[in-house]
Amino acid sequence: DVKVTQSSRYLVKRTGEKVFLECVQDMDHENMFWYRQDPGLGLRLIYFSYDVKMKEKGDIPEGYSVSREKKERFSLILESASTNQTSMYLCASSPDRYEAFFGQGTRLTVV
Amino acid sequence: DQQVKQNSPSLSVQEGRISILNCDYTNSMFDYFLWYKKYPAEGPTFLISISSIKDKNEDGRFTVFLNKSAKHLSLHIVPSQPGDSAVYFCAASPYGNKLVFGAGTILRVKS
Numbered sequence: 001d002v003k004v005t006q007s008s009r010y011l012v013k014r015t016g017e018k019v020f021l022e023c024v025q026d027m028d029h030e031n032m033f034w035y036r037q038d039p040g041l042g043l044r045l046i047y048f049s050y051d052v053k054m055k056e057k058g059d060i061p062e063g064y065s066v067s068r069e070k071k072e073r074f075s076l077i078l079e080s081a082s083t084n085q086t087s088m089y090l091c092a093s094s095p096d097r098y099e100a101f102f103g104q105g106t107r108l109t110v111v
Numbered sequence: 112d113q114q115v116k117q118n119s120p121s122l123s124v125q126e127g128r129i130s131i132l133n134c135d136y137t138n139s140m141f142d143y144f145l146w147y148k149k150y151p152a153e154g155p156t157f158l159i160s161i162s163s164i165k166d167k168n169e170d171g172r173f174t175v176f177l178n179k180s181a182k183h184l185s186l187h188i189v190p191s192q193p194g195d196s197a198v199y200f201c202a203a204s205p206y207g208n209k210l211v212f213g214a215g216t217i218l219r220v221k222s
Contacts, residue, residue: 004154009152040214042117042214042215043155043202043212043215044212045209045210045211090154098143098145098160098210099145099160100157101157102154102156103154104152104153105153105154107152
């Protein structure tokens with residue numbers, strides 16, 4: 001079974017903090033993605049990576065950055081957390097950019 | 112500009128009856144379509160997919176229909192069960208590029 005693991009289920013951070021969300025997959029997939037899910041907006045792509053050290057902006061990259069130093073790990077960084085970044089964050093990996101396998105999600109609250 | 116639209120935010124169905132979830136898309140480059148199911152506090156899980164060269168794909172109680180001329184797809188669940196209650200996301204991919212998701216439809220199956 002493909003396993004995508006996100007480091008935290010729930011996080012509460014203060015405005016202005018630098019926040020790291022970690023994601024690890026165990027299936028040697030080339031492709032990894034970070035989405036955020038908000039009611040009425042569905043899943044919106046923040047960043048994705050097709051290979052180690054490579055990254056591309058998704059639809060809503062502002063306020064975020066990513067790091068992929070190893071194939072299995074893809075980190076999302078909130079440079080200076082703001083309240084409008086309160087959301088459910090979902091990491092996914094994919095062997096072929098079609099079917100994505102998701103982690104359990106991180107519910108981030110910025111206060 | 113939403114390229115994948117799920118116009119019904121929610122749907123309520125009696126147990127044993129058919130559930131029909133709809134999805135419209137605007138990008139004619141989409142060649143692969145997927146449905147994901149999501150329970151609260153969990154990541155989405157893949158349900159069923161269809162390639163643009165087909166107009167129907169079945170998997171047990173789940174059938175996806177694709178009407179390319181109308182840029183419309185639908186997911187049929189027959190018979191519906193209470194455990195099917197979840198959020199259903201439609202997603203599309205243009206030739207193996209990143210997935211684009213709809214806003215989701217909340218399905219409630221009443222027993």
